[in-house]
Amino acid sequence: MSLLEVSGLTVGVEHSPHALLRDVDFTVEAGQIMGLVGESGSGKTMSALAIMDLLPAGIERRAGTVRLDGRDLVAQDRETVDRNANDMTMIFQHPRSALNPTMRVGRQIGRALEINQDMGRAAARSRATEMLNHVGIPGADRVARAYPHQLSGGMCQRVMIAMALACRPRVLIADEPTTALDVTIQAQIFDLINDLVEETGCGVLFITHDLGAIAEMCDRVTVLYGGQVMETGDVRQVFTDSRHPYTQFLFDAVVREADPSVEEKDVNFALQGCRFGHRCPYAFDACAEFPLLREVDTGHLTSCFLHQKENALGSA
Amino acid sequence: MGRYLGKRLLISVATIVGIVVIVFFIVRVLPGDAAIARAGPYANEEKVAEIRDKYGFDDPMPVQFVDYFTGVFTGDFGVSIRTDGDVLEELLIRLPASLELAFYSVLMATLVGIPLGILAAARRGTWIDGGARVFAVFGSSMALFWLGLLLIYFFFFRLRWFPGPIDRLPIGTEPPPMITGFYTFDAALRGDFGLVFEAFRYLALPVITLGFVLAAPILKMVRASMIEALDSEHVRTARAIGVPPRSILFRDGFRNALLPVITAIGIVFGYMLGGNIIVEFLFAWPGVGRYAYSAIQVNDLEALQGFVIMVGILYVILNVVIDVSYAWIDPRIRLGKKVSS
Numbered sequence: 001m002s003l004l005e006v007s008g009l010t011v012g013v014e015h016s017p018h019a020l021l022r023d024v025d026f027t028v029e030a031g032q033i034m035g036l037v038g039e040s041g042s043g044k045t046m047s048a049l050a051i052m053d054l055l056p057a058g059i060e061r062r063a064g065t066v067r068l069d070g071r072d073l074v075a076q077d078r079e080t081v082d083r084n085a086n087d088m089t090m091i092f093q094h095p096r097s098a099l100n101p102t103m104r105v106g107r108q109i110g111r112a113l114e115i116n117q118d119m120g121r122a123a124a125r126s127r128a129t130e131m132l133n134h135v136g137i138p139g140a141d142r143v144a145r146a147y148p149h150q151l152s153g154g155m156c157q158r159v160m161i162a163m164a165l166a167c168r169p170r171v172l173i174a175d176e177p178t179t180a181l182d183v184t185i186q187a188q189i190f191d192l193i194n195d196l197v198e199e200t201g202c203g204v205l206f207i208t209h210d211l212g213a214i215a216e217m218c219d220r221v222t223v224l225y226g227g228q229v230m231e232t233g234d235v236r237q238v239f240t241d242s243r244h245p246y247t248q249f250l251f252d253a254v255v256r257e258a259d260p261s262v263e264e265k266d267v268n269f270a271l272q273g274c275r276f277g278h279r280c281p282y283a284f285d286a287c288a289e290f291p292l293l294r295e296v297d298t299g300h301l302t303s304c305f306l307h308q309k310e311n312a313l314g315s316a
Numbered sequence: 317m318g319r320y321l322g323k324r325l326l327i328s329v330a331t332i333v334g335i336v337v338i339v340f341f342i343v344r345v346l347p348g349d350a351a352i353a354r355a356g357p358y359a360n361e362e363k364v365a366e367i368r369d370k371y372g373f374d375d376p377m378p379v380q381f382v383d384y385f386t387g388v389f390t391g392d393f394g395v396s397i398r399t400d401g402d403v404l405e406e407l408l409i410r411l412p413a414s415l416e417l418a419f420y421s422v423l424m425a426t427l428v429g430i431p432l433g434i435l436a437a438a439r440r441g442t443w444i445d446g447g448a449r450v451f452a453v454f455g456s457s458m459a460l461f462w463l464g465l466l467l468i469y470f471f472f473f474r475l476r477w478f479p480g481p482i483d484r485l486p487i488g489t490e491p492p493p494m495i496t497g498f499y500t501f502d503a504a505l506r507g508d509f510g511l512v513f514e515a516f517r518y519l520a521l522p523v524i525t526l527g528f529v530l531a532a533p534i535l536k537m538v539r540a541s542m543i544e545a546l547d548s549e550h551v552r553t554a555r556a557i558g559v560p561p562r563s564i565l566f567r568d569g570f571r572n573a574l575l576p577v578i579t580a581i582g583i584v585f586g587y588m589l590g591g592n593i594i595v596e597f598l599f600a601w602p603g604v605g606r607y608a609y610s611a612i613q614v615n616d617l618e619a620l621q622g623f624v625i626m627v628g629i630l631y632v633i634l635n636v637v638i639d640v641s642y643a644w645i646d647p648r649i650r651l652g653k654k655v656s657s
């Protein structure tokens with residue numbers, strides 16, 4: 001049984017038939033890091049928010065289960081997710097705006113400790129400073145008394161991480177935790193996440209659009225495009241034995257590096273059938289339907305009719 | 317912080333000078349002739365000329381201006397042609413009555429508007445939110461005069477719950493000795509709670525009239541800025557780390573919605589400083605608004621000028637207070653950038 005098991009997650013804009021996420025499935029194992037990769041607008045953040053029950057107003061979860069240790073967290077009415085910060089918490093994509101502008105950062109970490117670790121106010125205060133130290137902030141005493149606007153982006157990110165660690169989560173979602181940070185800070189933050197996994201045995205959902213970071217950090221990876229999971233499996237499987245045309249295209253594009261079409265921020269994905277249909281060179285009749293994920297190898301799944309046909313032919 | 321304050325104060329002084337200049341010229345171009353009005357319907361040419369001379373209406377504009385300008389900045393606002401009294405003195409006597417009315421009206425509007433606005437934002441889209449919106453629409457479309465009349469009709473004339481619309485205390489009652497000029501405060505300071513009660517009875521209807529109408533803009537602003545704060549990314553973070561809903565509503569929501577709310581309260585208060593002429597007239601409230609109303613009736617230019625300049629100065633002071641409270645509330649204004657490590 002997986003630590004976190006997301007299946008059939010479908011999310012859409014209220015009063016609109018169009019789904020931003022469709023039938024998203026993936027799992028996060030204890031003590032492992034699952035990468036979630038995809039271009040901008042592919043629905044990475046939306047997936048995380050749907051799991052966390054933090055969807056913005058106007059966006060609704062239409063279907064899907066979120067299981068933690070086999071317990072389904074989604075309420076009957078599908079409106080709320082029964083989760084607390086000990087179960088799951090999240091590091092957000094834009095650290096500065098994710099912090100309360102009128103509260104000292106030490107206090108923001110402190111109250112996470114009070115809530116999640118049953119600490120008193122004084123204990124939480126000194127522990128918060130220790131945690132700032134732990135995430136590599138020198139002069140933690142002074143920084144604890146600062147407001148977010150007085151800190152650099154990298155420091156805000158580390159405050160955000162300290163806050164998440166303060167929750168002692170069993171699943172940590174890290175949404176592009178190092179975007180816009182320089183390489184040395186990026187390496188430090190990767191180390192922090194690795195340490196956390198080693199020390200607490202928690203599972204991590206690591207969101208990024210950087211395939212290099214996936215290769216470096218993750219045990220397994222899920223590739224998202226247009227709100228559809230294209231392929232999921234071990235990093236080795238997906239990287240060296242990509243089955244989905246989009247994943248192949250993605251690696252090709254990375255290899256061909258200079259190709260400007262890689263930067264294409266086109267999110268006008270197909271609304272009917274396979275979300276990659278309009279860009280797929282192999283598209284055929286069947287692709288007008290939505291392809292569900294099928295296993296192509298142990299723990300390696302892809303959502304492409306090419307492989308389903310192959311499977312069907314193979315087994316016939 | 318010090319520089320922020322210094323800059324505010326400098327701007328304030330410049331603003332006051334500007335107000336004095338503009339008011340002088342605006343009052344000169346108002347239609348009507350003060351001397352004729354003053355002289356009365358049966359006066360002859362000679363009498364009018366005499367009055368013109370006495371009040372300096374015939375002096376060339378620049379001379380009048382310099383006279384007035386130096387006067388204002390030495391505390392001489394001129395003499396009222398209606399009462400022959402010193403304008404500044406007459407205004408200052410009446411000011412506490414207006415301020416007391418403004419204070420309680422804004423207090424009531426705030427006490428009604430803020431909780432309703434928070435509730436409406438917290439229960440967005442429910443019947444509570446709908447009810448609050450209906451209240452706001454009523455408040456903003458209700459004419460002060462009409463509401464005041466209704467209240468007088470029902471609560472004084474029909475029910476006799478409150479005294480009639482005359483003055484601040486029953487006729488023949490000695491007001492408390494002047495300390496703050498607010499009868500409710502002064503009577504309480506002297507321990508005369510019977511008098512406090514009377515003062516509140518007289519305040520009640522005009523305060524309800526103004527408070528009801530002024531609650532509407534505060535409610536709307538609280539609701540809008542609360543919704544913005546509650547939808548913000550940092551509130552999302554607070555929810556992610558398990559902060560309880562009540563704490564999110566107040567510490568993460570309302571605390572961060574305060575700036576626009578303070579602005580709204582300031583605007584409402586500023587409106588009260590000059591805008592309650594109607595209510596003071598209706599309730600025969602002996603404040604500066606009614607004084608201005610009487611001045612307009614007879615083209616009492618000096619009195620009118622004095623009133624407008626005084627309101628302008630109060631407005632400038634109010635804005636300084638608002639700016640200071642901004643800095644106090646928002647660390648982004650109060651504290652400079654960058655704590656380096």
Ligand SMILES: Nc1ncnc2c1ncn2[C@@H]1O[C@H](COP(=O)(O)OP(=O)(O)OP(=O)(O)O)[C@@H](O)[C@H]1O
Nearest residue numbers: 013020039040041042043044045046047056209267
């Ligand atoms: N409030 C919203 N209302 C409607 N659609 C939205 C809203 N927020 C995001 N979307 C859409 O949902 C889709 C997924 O967005 P999401 O933020 O999950 O992308 P992402 O993969 O996290 O991208 P990025 O790498 O830029 O962070 C996008 O097409 C986006 O336009």
Ligand code: SF4
Nearest residue numbers: 274277280287304305
């Ligand atoms: S399902 Fe069809 S359109 Fe989609 S990737 Fe496979 S072949 Fe291409």
Ligand SMILES: [Mg+2]
Nearest residue numbers: 044045046093
């Ligand atoms: Mg994102």
